[in-house]
Amino acid sequence: MTDTAAAAPKKLFLLDAFALIYRSHFAFSKNPRINSKGLNTGAVLGFTNTLVEVLQKERPTHIGVCFDAGKTFRHEQFPAYKAQRQAMPEDIGTAIPYIKQIIEAFHIPILMMAGYEADDVIGTLAQRAEAQGFEVFMMTPDKDYCQLVTERIKIYKPAFMGNAAEILDVAHVLARFEVERVEQVIDILGLQGDASDNIPGIPGIGEKTAKTLIQKYGSVENLLAHVDELKGKQQENVRNFAEQGLLSKELATIHVNVPLDFEADKLVLDAPDEARLRELFDELEFRQLAARVLSEGPPRTPASVAKPGTTGARRPKPVAGGQASLFGNPGDEAVAIGAEEGETGHDGAPAGARRRLEDVPYQYHLMDTPARRQSLLHFLLRQTEVSFDTETTGLDTMTARLVGLSFCYRPGEAYYVPVPADDLPTAQAIVDEFCPFFSSPDILKIGQNIKYDLSILKHYKVEVAGPLFDTMLAHYLIEPDMRHNMDVLAETYLHYAPVPITDLIGPKGKKQITMADIAPAQVKDYACEDADVTLQLKHVFEPMLKELGLLELLNTVENPLVPVLSSIEYEGVRIDSVAMGEYSAELQGYVQELEAQIFTEAGQEFNIGSPKQLGEVLFDKMDIGRGKIKKTKTGQYATGEEILSQLAAENPIAALILEYRQLSKLRSTYVEALPQLVSVVDGRVHTNFNQAVTATGRLSSTNPNLQNIPIRTEKGREIRKAFVPRDDQHLLLAADYSQVELRIMADFSGDATMIEAFRQGIDVHSSTASKVFRVPLSEVDAEMRRKAKTVNFGIIYGISAFGLAQRIGISRKEATDIIDTYFQEFPSVKQFMDDSINRARELEYAETLLKRRRYLRDINSRNATLRGYTERNAINAPIQGTAADIIKLAMINIYHWLREEKLKTRMILQVHDELVFDAVQEEVAYITPKIKELMTQALLLPRGVPLEVEVGTGRNWLQAH
DNA sequence: CGCCTCACG
């Protein structure tokens, strides 16, 4: 105790290692991080990130990390304690030595005490440190620690999954557990138990009841003393399990009497051993972390770069000799390369070695003369596959101008053709020179997000022909729920960090500079690198796809769909902006009227659009909705549709708010926004279809999203009237699959009853209603059909009684009965659901008819919620994904047919089970049956359940239905 | 930038 008086506040951080490690591990379980040696590094990375974050942001003066050590006294008290917890996952077992080494390299002491758990050690040290004037932060995600919180001992919940870090003080704890004193946390925990720790609690008492009882009786002991005041089953349970309740409280108590001294000087934060950290990060391949944490430090030793199979050095050697013949004058190229390398490369870059161009030999050439371009074209035409990339002035294909083209057909060697962005005729002429290449039907064109390049070239009148290979889509099939940026792909699969685009054009800002502002010689390296990396990625992905059985899906569906989507986007949709403007004014009138009424009802003015203000007005000021009040996970009042609908019976304000919400949504999201996205170039709206976003294989649409244009309500539907054909010679034609997903499920399950209904063309929802409610088909009324329809959807989503009950407003019991009857009537469907889950448990993925995969790595999780969610995905993903496969094939076939027949009708939208066409009136009669045929025959289901398509036409999208 | 709410299939 030799504290220097008036020193800076002493901040002690105590980390609960295992709790943090487990959490990190499961955070990455969806997308495991595997390094090139096959090591799952998620837990190590997560833990280290957390540690680094706290060191950098919180600047502790003292710190220690606690690990559990073996069995504890709790096991002796209660043998089942934590018994059901599964053995430690293997990946965590291998992670721990690394984590300990990292902690040691940070020079942070590891604290353990045989026979005690980390929480006891942390609790004890925390209290002793507090007594010595420390401010203590217990770093853990575990809520049990709440019982230890005092004025100067707090919980530091590290940032997690997008949630910011959180410091829990006394006020937080009291609010969270709804108790008066912190000690009562133990009573709550003891009463309600903890399934994951096998703390039994008292049967029938969960979080809610525990809170109510402790609020009333103050403690478990006092509750037991007044057990006769309780009623019915509850009294019986509390009486019978009194002892278990006391034991549970004991088990939940953190013991702060561990025989352990708090020696402050041993926990003083010290400088880390950077060299050792660098070694560890290198081995683990934590490049970004290393860049963030370590000062620039010594450059990598040549050995570490050259070590085969580790980082870098993956690129082939430059091709010697021979190629010189490509250049009329090869000498000047070499000079250019040498000159730039010194400038951009090397470890002088901020934040350590990100860029690694200098590690590997490459030859990137500037092709800026007619002779060089001719020479390049000559070589391109002799290749069977070439990767290419476009450099442009922006991301919007409607307005972006071409700045240059890069090509690569041999790893490590690429060519950049600059194009004057502001001189359209010259640019066009240069692009035309490469037309023989782009239109060659034999050369495989490889690109990363190649739809973008196709769309750019389309504006230069180039129709890219021949087979395509998109590395983004390749990776989308390999890892559907990851991201597919080229930078990340290069880092993951080539162990190579490309030049960030911001090195050239800077961060996003007001005065955005573009590629056109950069000297071609500088753009060259960036552009060539993209083409080069793309080619190399193709060579990595192709064997992987083959191995996974995904190559055919890529080559027959995803890659051929690219030009189709490019065309759809290029064509665009005509929007009647005048009609939109009128409707906007009309909606605005309604909205203002509603606003006035709401203010009158509320007796005050406030921002109705703010859920926070709305909740306060409704539930605090007006005090309505007693008993129906719910809070969101962030502690705010929930004011969603579901709650407000319930409130509508009690107070007229609820219905007004719902209507206000609906109309202002329509106005802001659609009626106001859409006209602003009409292109000045052609007066049409060009959406962007993303082909590599959804986990199931569907497309998504952005900027604007044209896949969620209203239709379900009357005022929403109006908006569709403003989607119109391009001119008087055209009509909109809409072709919808009817109940594709249900048909797919009927087919996959082989359920005879359901298949028969589809074969005979009976309305499936009515048919389901007749079975589920056990009435003849003729007696099915609208209400029964509505419920059956919800049941049918529920089945596809992986039904739960709770979900069904909520949606059709019945009790859980009734919902359970309906589901039971359903499974009795459709036993094969039940079988199908079970089979889907079991299959997914084995494979850890689900697949569609065309073998598209969705990985379900949590299907064997011991977290029941997560597992349930994943099981529902095991049922839904093959169905939703197969429907996506089918419409994609139909789109490809229709696109080619329209072209072959030289028809002028154009496909302009896809909305998951619907295709919309801008149809020439004279062509409608001819194309209608063919579109139907191509859609229904796109893919035959294994058991032959037929697909059906409804086609309609009209002067607008609403009429076309 | 995360949260809430709500538009679609």
Next chain:
DNA sequence: ACGTACGTGAGGCGC
């Protein structure tokens, strides 16, 4: 005992 139907994207709010 737990938390609860699948998949998306966008706008407004409030930090």
